[in-house]
Amino acid sequence: MEEKLIREALLAREYSYAPYSHYLVGAALLTGEDIIVTGSNIENASYGATNCAERTAFFKAVSEGIHSFSMIAIAGGPENEPKDHLSGFAFPCGICRQVMREFCDPDTFRVIVARSVEDYQVYTLSDLLPESFGPDHLS
Numbered sequence: 317m318e319e320k321l322i323r324e325a326l327l328a329r330e331y332s333y334a335p336y337s338h339y340l341v342g343a344a345l346l347t348g349e350d351i352i353v354t355g356s357n358i359e360n361a362s363y364g365a366t367n368c369a370e371r372t373a374f375f376k377a378v379s380e381g382i383h384s385f386s387m388i389a390i391a392g393g394p395e396n397e398p399k400d401h402l403s404g405f406a407f408p409c410g411i412c413r414q415v416m417r418e419f420c421d422p423d424t425f426r427v428i429v430a431r432s433v434e435d436y437q438v439y440t441l442s443d444l445l446p447e448s449f450g451p452d453h454l455s
């Protein structure tokens with residue numbers, strides 16, 4: 317499943333709208349029912365209105381009533397690189413990590429950062445966002 321998810325993230329990256337940074341990101345989010353929801357980064361002339369690829373995928377899914385997730389693959393890099401072999405790993409930004417925290421179990425949700433289908437690293441959300449604040453603190 318990791319490889320399939322990475323392939324989908326690399327494909328989603330091709331729909332990135334990044335005319336300002338020229339840094340293209342794709343994400344593929346696996347739901348609890350094994351459906352894949354993809355997202356890309358969407359930039360804006362008013363830079364702060366930019367949305368990251370990971371949040372695009374989460375917001376697409378949540379806006380369709382899906383609240384259960386097991387894994388996300390992320391592939392990102394400058395636009396002038398081979399589409400399926402990126403030079404670096406694109407880790408999720410802090411805001412995206414916090415959005416993941418809202419809907420995912422930090423100890424079981426896995427975050428895959430990929431340079432290609434063969435070259436990737438896997439983390440749990442708690443690796444990337446230790447000692448976090450989430451919905452359980454307000455209940």
Ligand code: THU
Pocket residue numbers: 334337339340341356357358359366367368369370407408409412
């Ligand atoms: N970006 C993402 O899509 N995900 C991240 O987690 C980090 C950054 C995007 C936002 C912006 O369009 C571009 O990468 C450069 O920051």
